[in-house]
Amino acid sequence: MSLCLGRMSKFKEIELSRVKLYPFSMGERKVKVEDFSHRYTPGEDFNRFLDSLPHILKAKELLEFVDLLLRAHQKGRTVIFMIGAHLIKCGLSPLLIDLMEEGVITGMATNGAGVIHDLEIALWGATSEDVEIGLKDGSFGMCLQTGEYINKALEEGREENLGFGEAIGKKLGELNPPYRKQSIFWVAHRLNIPFTVHVAVGTDVIHQHPSTKGEIIGEASLRDFRIFSQMLTSLQGGVVVNFGSAVILPEVFLKGLNLVRNLGKRVDDFTTANFDMYPLYRPQKNVVERPHNLGGRGFSFVGHHEIMLPLLVGAIKAKLKR
Numbered sequence: 607m608s609l610c611l612g613r614m615s616k617f618k619e620i621e622l623s624r625v626k627l628y629p630f631s632m633g634e635r636k637v638k639v640e641d642f643s644h645r646y647t648p649g650e651d652f653n654r655f656l657d658s659l660p661h662i663l664k665a666k667e668l669l670e671f672v673d674l675l676l677r678a679h680q681k682g683r684t685v686i687f688m689i690g691a692h693l694i695k696c697g698l699s700p701l702l703i704d705l706m707e708e709g710v711i712t713g714m715a716t717n718g719a720g721v722i723h724d725l726e727i728a729l730w731g732a733t734s735e736d737v738e739i740g741l742k743d744g745s746f747g748m749c750l751q752t753g754e755y756i757n758k759a760l761e762e763g764r765e766e767n768l769g770f771g772e773a774i775g776k777k778l779g780e781l782n783p784p785y786r787k788q789s790i791f792w793v794a795h796r797l798n799i800p801f802t803v804h805v806a807v808g809t810d811v812i813h814q815h816p817s818t819k820g821e822i823i824g825e826a827s828l829r830d831f832r833i834f835s836q837m838l839t840s841l842q843g844g845v846v847v848n849f850g851s852a853v854i855l856p857e858v859f860l861k862g863l864n865l866v867r868n869l870g871k872r873v874d875d876f877t878t879a880n881f882d883m884y885p886l887y888r889p890q891k892n893v894v895e896r897p898h899n900l901g902g903r904g905f906s907f908v909g910h911h912e913i914m915l916p917l918l919v920g921a922i923k924a925k926l927k928r
Contacts, residue, residue: 637662652924664907671905672921674877675845679710683844686837687711688859690850691719694727694790695734696912701919703793710922713837714771714794714801715830717854718810718823721774721791721803726752728778728789747811755781757817760826769833770803770826800837802830804858835862838873845877848893850911852882856892863897874900881907881914 643665646658659665678685687702694716705711716724726733729751740746755777763773775795778786786792794801805827812818841863848855866873878897880889885908894904907914 641666652920653928656921656924667905668907668918668921671877671879671907672918672925674903675710675847675922676925678843678845678877681843683842684712684837684840685710685845686713686715686841686847688715688846688848688851688855689720690852690855691717691723692850693911693915694720694723698911698915699724699727699788699790701915702790703787705919705922706790706793706797706799708923708926710926712799713834714790714799715834715855715858716771716801716803717851718803718805718812718827721756721770722752722810722812724789724791725755725774725778728783728785728792729755729781731785731788747814749811753812753815753817756812757815757819757822760822761819763826764822767829768826769830770805770823771801771830771833773826774803775801800833802834802837803827804830804834804854806854831858831862834858835865838862838866839869839871841866841873841876843875845879846893846897847879847881848889849881849915850883851889852886853888856880856888860892860896874902876902877905878902879905879907881909881911881918883910884908 641661643660644658646655656669659669661669675685687705689702693699693702702711702714706714723733726749735746735749737746740748756774759773759777760770763769763776766773768776771791771794775791778789778792779795783789783792791801793799803826805823807813807820807823813823838859846859848859863873876897878893880893882889885906890906894906898904
């Protein structure tokens with residue numbers, strides 16, 4: 607094969623003879639050796655593990671967020687955890703209960719499914735049906751007792767003008783179920799921590815039950831929105847964490863914040879964080895970005911709940927001891 611010597615591309619290349627080069631000392635670098643991770647020896651204090659993380663990107667942000675949360679706690683500020691029901695299904699309730707008993711969490715919020723899983727765990731020590739199996743014959747979500755206990759609690763709570771979450775906590779307190787120490791609602795009731803429930807009608811299995819009354823659910827959930835909004839009146843200098851709610855709680859938070867500002871309350875310097883398995887539009891906008899149009903800071907972390915919450919709680923507890 608012969609080479610075609612002397613041929614030139616018909617396209618012109620950029621001329622590099624006048625390119626300016628600079629010494630290393632003139633440029634700022636974002637990554638430095640002192641920010642690198644350190645070796646961690648198993649058995650060492652958990653703070654040593656935290657110190658071993660690289661002070662770069664999300665590892666750095668996580669430590670910054672934990673410091674801001676602890677600063678709020680130490681100053682007696684409001685710290686609210688909004689959680690999706692998946693956290694309860696993943697067996698993470700004991701970690702949230704730990705933070706409640708430590709006095710770190712001052713308020714909680716969840717959706718209607720969170721009530722179902724928490725109540726079933728408290729009463730029977732098990733939850734989470736196999737949806738695909740139950741869907742075949744229409745038995746999914748048709749557990750008689752689950753609907754009866756929740757609806758009865760709401761009917762009794764209505765007579766006392768209780769919100770959804772308080773009615774559930776009160777009923778569990780009366781029932782004194784065998785697995786109560788694993789129940790966030792039971793513990794919240796015992797500690798007098800507000801735990802609000804925000805329901806989208808038609809999304810929860812008990813909405814299929816004949817005993818369910820929309821007017822009672824709506825009234826109780828609306829009262830909880832007002833209780834939640836009252837929690838936000840003291841958010842200045844505090845923290846809101848959204849863990850695993852893709853739509854409902856980010857929307858509730860944004861409307862509650864707007865309501866509080868509409869009433870003339872100063873809420874402009876606080877911290878938010880969103881933890882979820884995927885980056886999602888509504889939590890990013892309504893929790894991380896939009897609330898800080900007047901100040902404060904928002905964080906976003908991506909990872910599985912069963913890994914991220916133990917890591918977060920472990921960091922909080924370790925730094926509390928320090």
